[in-house]
Amino acid sequence: MNAFENPDLVRLLGGMVALLAIGTIAGQVLRRTARSESGQATVRNINDRMRAWWIMAAVFTVAIITGGIGSIVLFGLVSFLALREFVTLVASSRADHRTLVIAFFVFTPLQYVLVAVEWYGLFAILIPVYVFVLVPTTMVIVGETERFLERAATIQWGLMACVYCVSYAPALLLLDVEWDSPNALLLFFLVVVVQLSDVAQYVWGKTLGRHKIAPRVSPNKTWEGFVGGVLTATAVGAGLWWATPFDPLEAAGMAFVICLAGFAGGLTMAAIKRDRGVKDYGTLLPGHGGVLDRIDSLTFAAPLFFHLTRFFF
Amino acid sequence: MTAGLLAYVARAVSGASVRFTAGLPGPGQRVFFANHCSHLDFLVIWSSLPPVVRAATRPVAAAEYWLRGRLRRHLAANVFRAVLIDRGAGGREAVARLSAALAEGDSLILFPEGTRGEGPHVAPFKSGLFHLAQERPGLELVPVHLENLNRVLPKGEAMPVPVMSRVSFGAPLRLEPGEDKDAFLERTRAAVVGLAA
Numbered sequence: 001m002n003a004f005e006n007p008d009l010v011r012l013l014g015g016m017v018a019l020l021a022i023g024t025i026a027g028q029v030l031r032r033t034a035r036s037e038s039g040q041a042t043v044r045n046i047n048d049r050m051r052a053w054w055i056m057a058a059v060f061t062v063a064i065i066t067g068g069i070g071s072i073v074l075f076g077l078v079s080f081l082a083l084r085e086f087v088t089l090v091a092s093s094r095a096d097h098r099t100l101v102i103a104f105f106v107f108t109p110l111q112y113v114l115v116a117v118e119w120y121g122l123f124a125i126l127i128p129v130y131v132f133v134l135v136p137t138t139m140v141i142v143g144e145t146e147r148f149l150e151r152a153a154t155i156q157w158g159l160m161a162c163v164y165c166v167s168y169a170p171a172l173l174l175l176d177v178e179w180d181s182p183n184a185l186l187l188f189f190l191v192v193v194v195q196l197s198d199v200a201q202y203v204w205g206k207t208l209g210r211h212k213i214a215p216r217v218s219p220n221k222t223w224e225g226f227v228g229g230v231l232t233a234t235a236v237g238a239g240l241w242w243a244t245p246f247d248p249l250e251a252a253g254m255a256f257v258i259c260l261a262g263f264a265g266g267l268t269m270a271a272i273k274r275d276r277g278v279k280d281y282g283t284l285l286p287g288h289g290g291v292l293d294r295i296d297s298l299t300f301a302a303p304l305f306f307h308l309t310r311f312f313f
Numbered sequence: 314m315t316a317g318l319l320a321y322v323a324r325a326v327s328g329a330s331v332r333f334t335a336g337l338p339g340p341g342q343r344v345f346f347a348n349h350c351s352h353l354d355f356l357v358i359w360s361s362l363p364p365v366v367r368a369a370t371r372p373v374a375a376a377e378y379w380l381r382g383r384l385r386r387h388l389a390a391n392v393f394r395a396v397l398i399d400r401g402a403g404g405r406e407a408v409a410r411l412s413a414a415l416a417e418g419d420s421l422i423l424f425p426e427g428t429r430g431e432g433p434h435v436a437p438f439k440s441g442l443f444h445l446a447q448e449r450p451g452l453e454l455v456p457v458h459l460e461n462l463n464r465v466l467p468k469g470e471a472m473p474v475p476v477m478s479r480v481s482f483g484a485p486l487r488l489e490p491g492e493d494k495d496a497f498l499e500r501t502r503a504a505v506v507g508l509a510a
Contacts, residue, residue, distance in 0.1 A: 088461070092464065104475060
């Protein structure tokens with residue numbers, strides 16, 4: 001079925017483009033009017049997000065037009081780029097070269113092939129089971145024992161976060177949910193709620209933020225931002241119930257869980273960056289990267305949303 | 314055509330980002346010298362150059378590697394037009410070959426460490442660069458720093474890993490009047506290391 005025949009979807013896409021257009025114009029106006037140094041930085045941050053969202057919106061539209069395979073390819077690419085940033089930052093042992101070759105060129109594509117052929121049984125265990133066994137095995141064959149567990153765990157974790165978790169987003173399209181609309185709406189719901197929660201937390205934190213929530217991990221995150229952002233995104237999620245298989249209360253519950261998971265994911269990635277003394281993956285090398293910065297909250301939210309939906313609907 | 318395609322593939326495979334700290338090099342003869350950490354090095358530098366400059370730039374490479382096998386011989390002779398150096402034959406012979414290539418008007422890509430290093434450390438430079446500069450005092454010497462390419466394709470590996478890497482071109486240097494060999498080699502090495510930041 002052509003997804004564009006679904007009026008809900010057309011309405012959502014139209015709404016999304018309209019919101020982005022308003023946001024972009026507002027961002028450009030603010031860019032000219034913001035006076036202070038920190039005000040400029042805030043506006044720049046918002047405008048950066050806006051740019052990323054336009055790309056996401058385009059990606060999403062392409063995903064729907066191509067009926068699934070497009071989103072699988074695109075999220076596969078996102079995983080590849082995210083893993084690349086992760087490995088550049090944390091996995092630096094010369095001895096792990098071949099293990100990384102396998103991670104990038106065998107397991108990352110294979111995970112998305114499993115989504116494409118709808119082999120759920122293997123999709124769900126490829127990285128937790130087979131990679132878990134094969135990564136240390138490859139490393140043992142190479143034979144370097146220095147920091148062995150740390151190196152194995154790092155590669156395993158990178159594949160879990162950047163590939164396994166992210167692949168749950170396009171896997172939503174294959175879920176067998178009892179409703180008449182295309183599952184692309186589920187993907188839309190997930191991405192919109194996660195991203196909105198991110199930016200709402202940022203905005204609430206900037207305007208009302210007083211009490212730091214995790215000062216050692218991320219000094220910008222405050223309780224006020226967290227509560228305001230999560231409530232805002234939960235409310236918007238509930239308001240989108242008509243485009244989901246959920247009733248309003250269920251939609252609110254789902255959005256709430258997605259927000260919490262997204263928050264945890266963002267903080268976790270921030271902790272990894274802090275440990276390595278980097279602020280953003282995008283600043284590893286100027287002008288490059290930053291994919292992981294945009295999808296950090298998605299990594300924890302996508303698998304939870306998938307499994308909750310799969311279990312209850 | 315092959316050259317353009319290869320340059321594109323090299324850029325895609327290495328995923329290297331390029332930075333010209335002193336602006337894009339225009340036409341004119343110069344020697345690019347860089348730290349050496351992988352087989353991709355000269356390809357990455359060569360493919361980062363604007364096509365016009367690239368067409369007049371020849372890599373300097375080890376003969377024993379590039380004369381082995383038909384494909385390599387073809388690539389070295391016809392695609393890259395490499396200046397092949399016999400590492401066993403001694404420095405004088407090598408410098409003579411480089412001079413001859415410069416006399417034809419071409420630019421060169423040179424790795425003064427002489428061999429690939431294992432890590433990010435830049436080894437002391439061999440003296441070839443100094444002798445070349447002495448023969449042609451006005452010659453522009455452009456320092457180039459390669460970052461993370463040793464992680465993309467370490468010594469002894471055949472498959473690259475797409476770690477983020479970078480190639481940085483610095484401002485050109487020249488041999489100062491009266492500068493001695495050690496001072497010159499240290500200064501040029503420091504120029505490469507200084508691009509790491």
